[in-house]
Amino acid sequence: MIRLILIRLLTFVPTVIVASMVLFVAVNVVPGSASKAALGIYATPQAVKRFEHQHGLDRPLVIQYVEWAGKAVRGNFGMSFQNAVAVGPEVKKRLPVTLQLAGMAFLVAVGLAISLGALAGFYHQRLPDVCITSIATLFGSVPNFWLATLLIYLFSLHLGWLPTGGYVPYSEDLVANLRGMILPSIALGVVSSGLLIRIMRTSLIEVMSAHFIETAQSKGISNFNLVIRHALRNALIPFLTVSAVEFGFLVGGVVILEDVFRIPGIGSLVLVGIINRDYPVLLAAAMVITMIVLVTNLLVDLLATMIDPRQVRARN
Amino acid sequence: MSIIGSTGGDVLEINGLSIELTGRGKTVGSIVHDVSLRIGHREIVGLIGESGSGKTIAAKSLIGLLPNRIRVTEGTAMFRGTDLFTLSPKAIRKIRGKAISVIPQDALHALNPVHRIGRQVGEPLSIHTDRSGSAIREIVLEYLAKVKIDNPRLRARQYPHQFSGGMQQRALTAMAVSTEPSLIIADEPTTALDVTIQAQIIALLKDLRDGTEASFLFISHDLGLVSTLCDRIYVMYAGEIVESAQGADIFSKPRHPYTRALIGSVPRLHENPDTLQIIAGQIASPFEHDSGCRFRARCSFAEDRCANPQPMRSHGGIHVSRCWIED
Numbered sequence: 001m002i003r004l005i006l007i008r009l010l011t012f013v014p015t016v017i018v019a020s021m022v023l024f025v026a027v028n029v030v031p032g033s034a035s036k037a038a039l040g041i042y043a044t045p046q047a048v049k050r051f052e053h054q055h056g057l058d059r060p061l062v063i064q065y066v067e068w069a070g071k072a073v074r075g076n077f078g079m080s081f082q083n084a085v086a087v088g089p090e091v092k093k094r095l096p097v098t099l100q101l102a103g104m105a106f107l108v109a110v111g112l113a114i115s116l117g118a119l120a121g122f123y124h125q126r127l128p129d130v131c132i133t134s135i136a137t138l139f140g141s142v143p144n145f146w147l148a149t150l151l152i153y154l155f156s157l158h159l160g161w162l163p164t165g166g167y168v169p170y171s172e173d174l175v176a177n178l179r180g181m182i183l184p185s186i187a188l189g190v191v192s193s194g195l196l197i198r199i200m201r202t203s204l205i206e207v208m209s210a211h212f213i214e215t216a217q218s219k220g221i222s223n224f225n226l227v228i229r230h231a232l233r234n235a236l237i238p239f240l241t242v243s244a245v246e247f248g249f250l251v252g253g254v255v256i257l258e259d260v261f262r263i264p265g266i267g268s269l270v271l272v273g274i275i276n277r278d279y280p281v282l283l284a285a286a287m288v289i290t291m292i293v294l295v296t297n298l299l300v301d302l303l304a305t306m307i308d309p310r311q312v313r314a315r316n
Numbered sequence: 317m318s319i320i321g322s323t324g325g326d327v328l329e330i331n332g333l334s335i336e337l338t339g340r341g342k343t344v345g346s347i348v349h350d351v352s353l354r355i356g357h358r359e360i361v362g363l364i365g366e367s368g369s370g371k372t373i374a375a376k377s378l379i380g381l382l383p384n385r386i387r388v389t390e391g392t393a394m395f396r397g398t399d400l401f402t403l404s405p406k407a408i409r410k411i412r413g414k415a416i417s418v419i420p421q422d423a424l425h426a427l428n429p430v431h432r433i434g435r436q437v438g439e440p441l442s443i444h445t446d447r448s449g450s451a452i453r454e455i456v457l458e459y460l461a462k463v464k465i466d467n468p469r470l471r472a473r474q475y476p477h478q479f480s481g482g483m484q485q486r487a488l489t490a491m492a493v494s495t496e497p498s499l500i501i502a503d504e505p506t507t508a509l510d511v512t513i514q515a516q517i518i519a520l521l522k523d524l525r526d527g528t529e530a531s532f533l534f535i536s537h538d539l540g541l542v543s544t545l546c547d548r549i550y551v552m553y554a555g556e557i558v559e560s561a562q563g564a565d566i567f568s569k570p571r572h573p574y575t576r577a578l579i580g581s582v583p584r585l586h587e588n589p590d591t592l593q594i595i596a597g598q599i600a601s602p603f604e605h606d607s608g609c610r611f612r613a614r615c616s617f618a619e620d621r622c623a624n625p626q627p628m629r630s631h632g633g634i635h636v637s638r639c640w641i642e643d
Contacts, residue, residue, distance in 0.1 A: 211425040215488070217381055218420065219440045220413035233430045309475040310429060 004305065008298055019290050020072075024065045027282055030274075037277035038081050055081060057279075068283065077284035082276050087284045091266065095288060097167060098265035101188070101258070102251050102292065104181055108189025109196055109250065110243055112139075116193075117200025118235070122227055124205050132197065140194020144253045148187035148260045155183060165261040184261045192250045199242045203235040210234070237308050244300035248293045326394075327498050327531045328355040328378070333391035335370070335377055335555075337602060345602035347386060348374045348555045355499065360525055360532040362546035362563070364539055364578075368599050370555040371535050372421075375501050377401070379416055380408035396498065414444040417492040421504035423485035427476040434460075434472030437491045444495060459490040462527075463520060482513035486520065493524055501533045506541065518545055539578055543567045548634070551575050554600045554610040557628075561635035571637035574611045609639070617641055 035043065035051040043051075052058045056067070071078065077087035120132035156164040163180050170177040207213065208231055216230045258267035266285045273282030305311045335348035348370040355361045363371045377388050378400055393400040395416070400408065417440065420426040427436055438456040441447060447455070453472070460468035463486040476484055485505060492500050502521065506514040518541060525532060536542050542549055543563055550560040551572065559572040570576045577595045597614040608623040609615070615622070621640065628636045 211420070211422055212428040214381070215418075215420050215426045216428065216439070218379065218413060218418040219491075220409045220411070220443050221439070222409070230428050230431075234428070308430060310477045 005302060008302065012294065012298055015294060016291065019294065020069060020287060021065065023283065023286050023290065024068065025061070027279055027286070028061060028064075030277070032277055034081055034277040034279055037275075072284070072287065077287075078280035080281050081278045082281075087280045090281075091269065091284045091288055094265050094269060097169075097263060098254055098258070098267060098289075099292065100170070100177075101181060101184055101263060101265060102247075102254055104185035105188035105192065105250055105254075106243075106247055106296075108185050109192035109246065112189065112193040113196030113200045113239070113243070114232075114236075117197040117239075118204050118227060118232060120197070120201040121204025121208065121235070122223075122231075124208070129201070133201070136194050136197035136201075138194070139190050139197070142191055142194075144187050144191040145256050145260050147191060148184065148257055151183045151187055152260075165263070167261075167263045167265075180261075180263075184257045184263065187260075188250055188253050188257055191253065192246050196239070196243055196246055200235065200239050203238050204231055207231045207234045233307060237304055240300050240304040240307070244297040247296050247300070251289055251293055254289075326354045326356050327359075327396070328353075328533070329392075329394045330354070330374075330378075331392050331394075333374065333377070333393065334389050335373055335382070336387060336389045338385050338387055343389070346555060346605050347602050348377075349605070351391070351552070351555075351557050353550055353557070353560075355531045355533055356547075358525065358529060358531055359547045360521075360534055360545055362534045362536065362542035362549040363552060364536050364542050364549060365552035366537055366578075366599060369552045371552050372503055374552075375418075375503060375533060375535055378501070379412045379418070380405060381412070410444070413440040414495045415497050416499045416501065417495060417497040419485075419489050419492045419500060419502040419505045422508045423488055423505070424481050424508045426488055427479075427484055429476055431475070432472065433474055433476065433479065433487050436476075437472070437487055437494065440491060440495045455494060456490070459494045460487065462493075462524075463487070463490040465490070480513075481509050482516060485509060485513075485517050489517070489520060489524070493528060493530065496528065497530055499533065500530050501535070503535045504537070505534075506536075506538075514541070521545065539567070551578070554605065555602065556610055556638065558611065558639070559635075559637040561631075562633070565635055569631075569635070571631055571635070571641075572611075572639045573615045573617050573641060575637070577614075 033048075034055070034057060035048040039047055039051055049058075056064060068078070075088050077091065079085065080087055080090075116132050116136070120129040120136075123129045152164050155162045162183055165180070167180055168176040204227075213226065213230060216226055221229070254265065255267035255270050257263070258265045259271055266288050269281060269285040270289070272278065273285055330351060330353040333348055333351040333353075334346065336343045337345040337347055351374055353361070353363070363374070365371050373382065373386065376382055378393055378395075380400075380403070382388070388401050391401070395411070400411070403411070427433070434453065434456050437460065438452040441452045441455060442449075445452075456472055457468045460472060465471050465483060465486050471479075471483075471487075479487065485508075489505070492502075505521070506517050509517065521532070521534075522545065524530075534542060534546055543566060546563045548560065549563055549566045550557050551566065551574065552558070553574045559566070559570070559575045561569070561571075566575060567579065570579055574595075581594055595614055600610055600613060606623070607625045609618075609626045612618040612622040626638045626640065628638055629640070630636050
């Protein structure tokens with residue numbers, strides 16, 4: 001098991017490097033320039049030149065990347081073009097906010113998917129399955145910001161149960177913190193659960209037709225224990241892999257929802273970075289999000305391996 | 317070898333069992349028709365027939381595990397004084413795995429890959445008894461040793477993929493006998509295994525039969541295998557019993573053309589393998605049966621009268637067959 005983790009960590013490093021390169025190039029080829037965004041469209045050519053020279057933007061991209069990466073490894077993400085604030089500390093401050101939101105939303109998505117998906121799979125082609133499959137299609141096709149608006153209207157404005165937005169650090173007031181996080185994580189999680197419910201359903205249907213399920217039935221096991229003890233754990237193995245991929249999409253949704261709910265996380269930083277063509281901010285925020293997705297993928301992969309005894313042995 | 321009629325009462329007595337495939341509330345096909353079968357105390361009864369003859373479905377109906385849309389439409393199955401077909405799903409679940417256990421076919425896929433062998437073997441005991449976890453563990457080790465698995469303490473902690481096919485079948489056998497059932501349904505227990513391992517499993521089953529109070533219903537398509545093991549044999553074709561007799565008689569004095577053809581299609585060591593007999597055609601579809609003999613389309617002795625319903629004819633003792641040919 002330890003060797004397995006080490007091997008995974010070794011492949012993790014090149015993945016991060018490649019991801020950072022792609023990110024760096026992508027940010028720099030985006031139409032619109034940092035100087036125009038910072039100085040306004042009426043800036044003189046001399047001012048633009050000075051700005052670009054000042055921030056090293058007139059040098060070859062490779063050199064820019066190497067310099068950026070060298071500093072980033074040490075946690076230095078440079079200064080914002082807009083207001084000359086150090087980006088590193090800002091990202092660090094916002095990271096726990098986004099981690100909490102993404103984590104809670106992922107729990108909502110996975111929780112819904114496992115329970116509803118297993119139910120639908122067990123009642124394959126019967127009423128619960130038809131209902132749940134329709135609900136899953138609905139969940140998966142709704143835009144998260146639209147659902148967010150709907151939830152705010154219903155639970156905040158109409159019923160007054162939860163705040164419309166804003167963020168309270170959990171170190172200050174845990175209850176207020178959680179109350180503020182409920183709606184955004186539901187909006188994010190529900191939309192992600194659409195696909196995951198279907199994956200769980202299909203996975204469980206496949207497991208239920210396996211021969212060992214019949215063996216378990218012939219022991220006189222109850223239906224509940226049949227699903228919980230014999231089917232679910234096997235169905236989780238493919239499900240977890242897909243859920244890691246879905247987590248990437250979910251984090252993408254964070255960018256929008258942080259704006260909708262006025263949550264000061266990494267996502268809203270990305271938005272600011274794009275609008276202002278503030279490369280240091282955009283790069284740092286996007287890189288942190290990439291890292292969150294990659295680390296989650298790694299953890300989910302390890303979890304899936306632990307659930308399946310065949311993989312633990314085969315890879316050791 | 318045979319103890320037919322010697323002990324009081326049968327463990328299982330199936331009478332006139334018919335199983336049909338239904339669709340939209342209507343019967344669309346006959347899978348098992350008018351099957352009667354008895355299993356005496358500590359008897360091994362063989363049920364043989366080719367794939368699709370309905371033997372596994374007939375066995376599954378006993379423990380309430382028929383697939384969707386397949387239903388018992390007629391008949392009774394008296395097991396220790398109660399008709400299994402009248403029991404509620406909950407009541408049959410209490411019998412399943414305890415009084416009637418199953419040694420499944422395809423040993424290589426019959427165990428759950430994510431659970432340890434010991435836990436799976438002990439599961440019937442934990443479902444049906446109040447014994448503590450450690451007591452069950454001791455019983456599991458005892459039965460693993462009984463089915464000749466070396467170092468049971470280590471083996472019980474392993475997973476199915478660490479077991480060979482033969483070992484997996486031994487573990488499944490231990491699981492089936494651990495609750496001391498009255499009836500064990502062995503559903504083609506050797507199909508997925510190679511020949512030398514098959515012989516070991518058969519030897520193991522013989523050993524177990526001598527050591528328990530259980531009766532066996534042994535389902536197979538392998539006539540040779542069944543004839544050495546079974547006290548009595550039922551031959552099934554397209555959902556009907558076409559012949560039944562004491563074990564050795566089926567091989568030495570087959571009466572029904574299907575049984576003869578089945579014996580003829582077993583390759584023999586000293587004959588030219590090019591002349592291997594096959595039974596022409598395919599087994600009839602459940603949607604096409606009429607009231608006549610179901611084998612007549614493939615039978616070389618078929619005549620017009622085969623289209624009439626064929627009653628069982630006695631050939632002395634318990635030997636009966638569903639054909640006019642020996643009249």
